[in-house]
Amino acid sequence: MPSHRKDVVQGTLDLLVLRIIAAQPMHGWGVMQRLRHLTDDVFQVTPGSLFPSLRRLEENGWASGAWGLSENNRKVRYYTITKAGQKQLAREKQNWKSITTAVEKVLEGA
């Protein structure tokens, strides 16, 4: 894997995926494309990380999966955020913000 592309730590990946499907229901490939697009290709996520992440969200009750048709008529599995997922997203967002603020403070203040 090229060195300028960052691996995404597991918990963060779940947060990002949750955020992406919060905007609109999406299938696995779409989540991947969206993630690349949004991070300008900095975050390179392999299917080996993506699918476990999607399953985790589903098993925790934060996303629900259902089969549907893609734009080009392929049978794909769409993931939709649930109510619990929205709460979790808000919580994690808050959490993330407080961490980054704290880290930033340290970095700037030092």
Added chain:
Amino acid sequence: MSRLWFRLRAMLRRLFDGGAGDEELSAEIRAYVELDVDSKIRSGMTPEDARREALIELGGAEQVKERVRENRAGAWCESIFRDIRYALRSLGQAWGFSASVIASLSLGLAATIVAFAFINGALLRPFPGVRDQDRLVTLGILENTPLGPRTLRTALADYPDIFRALREGMTSLEDLASFTESKVAVTLPEPRSLPAAFVSPNYFDVLGVQPEIGRTFAPEEGRAESSVAIISHALWTGEFGRDPSVVGRRIHVGAQTFQIIGVAPQGFRGTTQDPIETGVEIWLPIVLADLVGDPLSFGRDGIVFLDEPPGERAIRYVGRMRDGSRVDRVETELGVVAGRTGVFRDVPVERVAVEVSGLSRLDGADAVELVAIILTVPFLVLVIGCVNAANLLLVRASRRGREIALRLALGASRLRLVRQLAIESLVLAIGAALLAMPLAWSGLQLLATFMIPMPLDATVVAGALVTAFLTALGFGLVPAFQATGQHPSAALGASPAVSGGTRSQSRVRRALVAGQVALSLGLLGAGFQLTSALESLAEPPGTDPDRLLLASFDLGQLRFSSAESDAFYAALLDGASRLPGVEAAGLSSRDLARSWSFDAANGVVLDTGGGPVGGISASGSASGDYFKVLGLDLLEGRDFVAADRRELPGVAIVTKRLASQIFKGAALGQSLRVSTPFRGAVEAYVQIVGIVESPVGLSGEEVAAIFFPSPFPSPIQNGAVRTLHVRSKGPAASLAPAIRELVARIDPQAPILELATLDQTIRTRFAHERVLARAAALLGIVALLLASIGLYGVTSYEVAMRRREIAVRMALGAQADLVVAMVLRQALPVAIIGSALGGVAAIVAELLIQSEVFGVAGVDVTTLSGAAALLAVVMLLASILPALRAARLDPNAVLREA
């Protein structure tokens, strides 16, 4: 909370959806790839390139799926599930192997479970029916004797004062109860001798035991002589068919009539229950102990002195502690109170000790000893089984060497493979445990008839499962690590001979088998020895035990005067001699079924004028055709006649052995002074009027004994205790009803304590020992089978390892018999070394057992060599089968392999 629920639901759904979720994931990944391909084509790639690129980026659908599996809820659980399924499948294919391992383990496990059940029943289970047992304490007032501490003896006349003083003085106790145990003669209406407890009226209240029906003792039933009794649930069930109207019914106990006032709850048999006895059957007021209790039962600490003062009893105390009291505080208080109240009387104070402990079935030291004794043999068998299983697993691993190497080469981690092999072992161990449970259960059914209840309850089952688990670790881990320790390239490339393990590993394997052989021969020898020793106990030489009927009486329990006793026995002897089918009948104060040497009540001291000779000699009364019944011929002089019978004997008959010991054979007409060794000795001068053949004792020795025309008066046993010996023309058992009828005709109240043929009597008396000895012998045979399976396994393994070598030899012209000899040369030394060690072990065990049980040591060569021969045959079979298989190898086929 809801998150946990979601995860749990997801996990359960997956466990039971039968792979549908897996299917769905595959479809999703396929769809992902298609979308990726579509997008790549749109961006200008050729369809072939796009697909190739997409698949490379995916990195393998299986790997993605594996990642998903690893990450989801309960992943570990699922993968273990998969391992178990895999283990079941692969063990199912190798069913012969699985069956051998399970059989090896289950026998040892079953024996261990039985031992657990016994320990649980004997030590761990609280006394049934007792409330808050943890607050109950036993208070021991002990006298230190040269033989160890024993419960202080108390005359019943002194007891009320002592009890009142203790009860009032012990402020750390809520209440205190007392009891003493002995045997009583109960007429139900069949007269029977039952273990009884004489208790203070508050006994049941202190223990918190509620009657099944009826009531317990009232306070006034401790003061006056109240003829009331409480019977055990077992007696109620066995003798009264659980009839509720038993309350209020009258029964004879000794010479008294008692009214049954209640039935104890099921399982309650007193609080001093010996693990191998059935326990108390009837509870009576303590004030009646002297009136109906057998004066010979001194309690259960087993130390009875020949100078035991008559009429004193071991009275025990049990108390319920107040809230917040501690055992050590109760003990301190007991020391003070007992000293103040003069419980010790004339016993020097430095010889007295008090001891308080929580009420339990056995105290600590005894418990540890019992556990050690009970568990040793089953554990040994289990260990042998484990060694076996380990050897079999090694054999299997050698056969699967290539499969394991292949999986290692394909990237399976070693830990993963070890886990899987360990799970295989666990599945085998659990299989063995499942098989062992019913085995153990049926073993327990056999033991249940004469032992304490030993339920297979949750504790025992849990113990069994833990043992099975540890067993699996014990026999599974070493082979698992060894099997996966190889380098894949070596195992895949090399011939099986190389992958079969090093020389030292094979040495370890053979040492293990030799150890197994030694252990099993030791067990087998000891078991056989014990069994044959007990068989010889059960068959007194010189008599036909099934043609000898014994009926024992203790008319003292009926408060007969000695004149009344004599009249009863005269009528009994006369009546018995006239019964049809009777060849001869005799009476004696001795009971033939008891050993000649250990009968304290019939011991006398002899004196020829120059002081006592020969220590304490066996004695007994002999009237009627006693010697004829025993098959002892009169060698010199005459038998007793009616005129010889007096209060103190004037004449005596001695056995040939005694005659030669004391008088160098010339005994006839000599005089002797005879006295009892007890306090308050009685003495008499007798002239020897006859010499009889010596009976043969336990260890085959000739017995020295002296006989008197009527019972020699002894302070601890008057003439009321006698046994009728009847020799019949046919089987003696058929005479029993006639004897019963005869006794009932002479005195309908007189209880027959025991009525059985000599055969039956001895069999019942040694029932425990016989079962244990048979169990030991059986376990020895099991161990032998296991050891032979072990030898078979190792030999097969080595043959398998040397297939190519053997094939080369055969191709070069080696004959089949040479091959067989070669294999045997390797296998037999293991058996021979093991047998030699085992022989030594067996001899040591024998000597230990004999000196422990019989007081004499000697090696029974016949049984030992029998065991060794059996071992040799089985071992030869176990090694010759693989040898023959090796000789049948087709060199062409083998050399073309691999």
